[in-house]
Structures are given as C-alpha cells and as structure tokens.
Amino acid sequence: MAILTSSIARKVAMALSGLFLVLFLAQHFTINITSVIDPETFNSLSHFMGHNFVVQFIAQPILIFGVVFHFIMGLILEIRNRGARSIKYQSFKGNNNSTWASRNMLISGAVILAFLGLHFYDFWFPEIVHKYVESNPMDPTRYYPDLVQKFESPVRTGLYCLAFVLLALHLWHGFASSFQSMGWNNKYSKGLRGFTKFYAIFIPLGFIFIAIYLHLNQ
Amino acid sequence: MKLTLKIWRQKNHDAKGELKTYPIDGIEGDMSFLEMLDVLNEGLINNGEEPVVFDHDCREGICGSCSLQINGEPHGPDRLITTCQLHMRSFKDGDTIVIEPFRANAFPVIKDLVVDRSAFDRIQQAGGYVSVNTSGNTVDANSIPVNKHDADESFNAATCIGCGACVAACKNASAMLFTSAKISQFALLPQGKIEATERALNMVKQMDEEGFGNCSNTGACEIECPKGITLVNIARMNREYVSASLEAPLSNAWSIDDESSLFD
Numbered sequence A: 001m002a003i004l005t006s007s008i009a010r011k012v013a014m015a016l017s018g019l020f021l022v023l024f025l026a027q028h029f030t031i032n033i034t035s036v037i038d039p040e041t042f043n044s045l046s047h048f049m050g051h052n053f054v055v056q057f058i059a060q061p062i063l064i065f066g067v068v069f070h071f072i073m074g075l076i077l078e079i080r081n082r083g084a085r086s087i088k089y090q091s092f093k094g095n096n097n098s099t100w101a102s103r104n105m106l107i108s109g110a111v112i113l114a115f116l117g118l119h120f121y122d123f124w125f126p127e128i129v130h131k132y133v134e135s136n137p138m139d140p141t142r143y144y145p146d147l148v149q150k151f152e153s154p155v156r157t158g159l160y161c162l163a164f165v166l167l168a169l170h171l172w173h174g175f176a177s178s179f180q181s182m183g184w185n186n187k188y189s190k191g192l193r194g195f196t197k198f199y200a201i202f203i204p205l206g207f208i209f210i211a212i213y214l215h216l217n218q
Numbered sequence B: 001m002k003l004t005l006k007i008w009r010q011k012n013h014d015a016k017g018e019l020k021t022y023p024i025d026g027i028e029g030d031m032s033f034l035e036m037l038d039v040l041n042e043g044l045i046n047n048g049e050e051p052v053v054f055d056h057d058c059r060e061g062i063c064g065s066c067s068l069q070i071n072g073e074p075h076g077p078d079r080l081i082t083t084c085q086l087h088m089r090s091f092k093d094g095d096t097i098v099i100e101p102f103r104a105n106a107f108p109v110i111k112d113l114v115v116d117r118s119a120f121d122r123i124q125q126a127g128g129y130v131s132v133n134t135s136g137n138t139v140d141a142n143s144i145p146v147n148k149h150d151a152d153e154s155f156n157a158a159t160c161i162g163c164g165a166c167v168a169a170c171k172n173a174s175a176m177l178f179t180s181a182k183i184s185q186f187a188l189l190p191q192g193k194i195e196a197t198e199r200a201l202n203m204v205k206q207m208d209e210e211g212f213g214n215c216s217n218t219g220a221c222e223i224e225c226p227k228g229i230t231l232v233n234i235a236r237m238n239r240e241y242v243s244a245s246l247e248a249p250l251s252n253a254w255s256i257d258d259e260s261s262l263f264d
C-alpha cells in the first residue's frame, strides 16, 4: 500500500514527527529552565537523563530517528513541491495570501538543523565521549559548570539566540499546521491555534532567556 | 485610465514564452478585466497583430474558465471573485499590470494565457461521483434525511468551480483545495458514503499522479479561492483518506471479488 508515497500519508507523517519534536522541546525546556532556578536540580535531572537506561537507549534513538525522519521527509516534499512548478512566476505576491513563516519552512528548518549540528558538537558528542569512550567515573555535579562554560562565548550565545528565533518561526506555522494535516480542523481549532502560537513564542523565548542568563552569569 | 500591461506571450506549448509590454489607454473603471483585454485585442487585430489568447466563457463567475495570474495573484487583487468579475476600478491610472498564465506543471500552457486544466477533470473522473439506481425504482433524494449543517457544508464545497486559482496561488502548486472540495461534497452526504473509500483513495492517487505539489498548509488557496472554499475541506479530505487507507485493506481482505485496483 501507498504508505509513504501518497501526498496525504506523507503529510500526516510530517505532522506526527513534528508533534513528537514539539513535545520533546517542552521536556528539554523544562529541564533547562531549572539551570536558572536551581543548579542542583539541573544537575540531578541531567544526571538522571544521562544515565537512565530507558532515556539513553530507547528514548534517545527514537528522538534522533524523529529528527532525521522529519528532516528527510521535509526535504523530499520540498523537492517534489518545487518540481511542481518549473516555470516560476515573474510576479508572485505570496505575502498577500500567506505568511513568510508558512512558505519558508525549509529555510527555518535548515537553520534549526545547522543549529542542531552545533548543539551536538557542544553537548552531545562531548557527553558521549565522556561517558562511553573515556568511561569517566560518574560525577553528578559536572553538568551545571559545563553548561555555564559553554555560554561564555558571546558568539555562541548569539548563534543560539538566532537559531531560537528561527525555531519560533518554524513552530509558528508548524505546530498549528500539524493538526490541520491530521484532519483536525473544527470549532476548537481556533483556541488550539491560539495555544500553538503562544507555545511558538514562549518556548524559544524561554531558551533565549536561558542562554542570555547563563552568558551574563559567568 | 492609462495602463501598461505586461502580458505573457507564448506561441504554443513547446515555444519559449516571454512577457511583452503593451501600453493601453481609454480604459474605464466600470470595465471588467476581460473587457479591458477585449479592448487590447481589438487594437492588436486592427494593427494586424496576433491577439492575446485567454480563457473565458460565462463572464459571470460561474464557469471557472477565466484564469490569469494578475500582479502576482490569481484573479487579481480582490477577494472572492474570478477574473471576469474583477473591475478596472481596482486599478489606478498609470498602473503596470503583469498578466501571466496560472503556473503549474500539471497545467501546461496551451498558448499565451490559456492553460490546460484537464488534470482537474481526471481527478474528478477518478471518484467525484455517486452511483444512483436509475432502473425505475430510483429513491427520491429528498426522502433521505440529511442534517442541515452537513447539507450546507456539502453545498458550500460543491460551489467549487474548478478554476484552479488554488493551484496557481499555492507555492507548491498543490491541488488539495480543489480535490478536497470535490471529495467533501459527497463525503458529507449519505449518498456519498457508499463509495467513500474508493473515492478518497482514487482521487488522491490521481491528484498525485498529475504532478501537483504537496499541501504545506500555507492557506494561500483559501484566501484566493473565488468561492470561499476553506481549509476545513482539506482537513476533511485528510481524515477521509486516512480512514480509507485503514479500511481498504480490511474490506479487501474480506471481499470475495478482486478489488486490487485500489492498490495498484
């Protein structure tokens, strides 16, 4: 059966993987905000996430698969979509009927992906090397100092903030859009859209706040 | 009113087209956009030049044949109207108006501003119908109760005139608004339930095969649609399609006759 070749099946797959990533963001944000409120809590939560079997060997691979899937499917769709109009308009007023964010999910998505590269370089790879390659002894207090040190550089802090702005744009369209893709458009959708717009601003703004806070509190 | 028109001229499907500039004078605000083009063509014919070819039929917003991408928007700047309902009072003296054909690979240009929209016909033929017993014991449609809300929604969907503005406006050249309107008008009625599974699967399959892009919910289509068809229809089509995909293998497994055509 045309599981992932039909346009609608792909659209639903895009929506489901996107929603999964939206949920992940909320979880990631909840842990990070503790670094501002109470470094102790941040340390213990990070230690738990870093050493819990389910998180490390089940949730983490699923998450990585989710990101890769969302990206590859997005790219496949974008290529097909561009191919559907090979002769472009000389005059095209997209802003008159749609938002920039909705038309440029590829751009915001690519920036987020590039950011993920930097983010992995900053945190994920060092963490994997620390734990599984060098097999260092466990140290439940190392997370907060590591985190603070990463945000010492104004360039890195700036890059993180920029990526979060693009994340906001991506969520602004994507979160509400995923419900439409799954066929959910009814009298409750207006309220839900309001919530998704709030989320699209609140979470990235929260991440920006954390980055700047850590940068200023060296 | 004096205007500068930049119009896409293309001899035939295979020829390379280009925008040509035509100054025009004496245009009244009360003229429709197509009447303005008639005036242009009269002038061109009088000068022995080839007139600009464009599609039109009813000139009252019901047939869907007038197309035209006008200044970067299908059917021009106004909302809920077709090009034949667009009046020149929407423009100012001295304006430059860029006129292009609807662009999509699934809508190949035939000549100048005329595109071939038969891809829509093929989507419609793939499942946009209901089978009615006409052998003498036909059930009167009014004897089947339909709730008012569904009847209204179905009727709204049925107002789609197949103009293609949704495809033209979409950055992905997606035909989902059209297809969803054609699926919705039946999906909402008891008469449409019988063929619902095949309808959703076959119409979407045909839509994909025609080479339209994929919907990414930008919403440009519903803003540009002259009949106010909304994204609610696309959501309904998505539901219809998902439940049809789940149902088809089941009904196929249970049925005796070969329904493999669904899965080709």
Ligand code: SF4
Pocket: B159, B160, B161, B162, B163, B164, B165, B166, B167, B177, B178, B181, B221, B224, B225, B226, B227, B228, B229
């Ligand atoms: S959905 Fe609207 S824009 Fe699309 S073909 Fe039908 S009437 Fe035209």
Ligand code: FES
Pocket: B055, B056, B057, B058, B059, B060, B061, B062, B063, B064, B065, B066, B082, B083, B084, B085
């Ligand atoms: S000519 Fe019929 S809708 Fe415009």
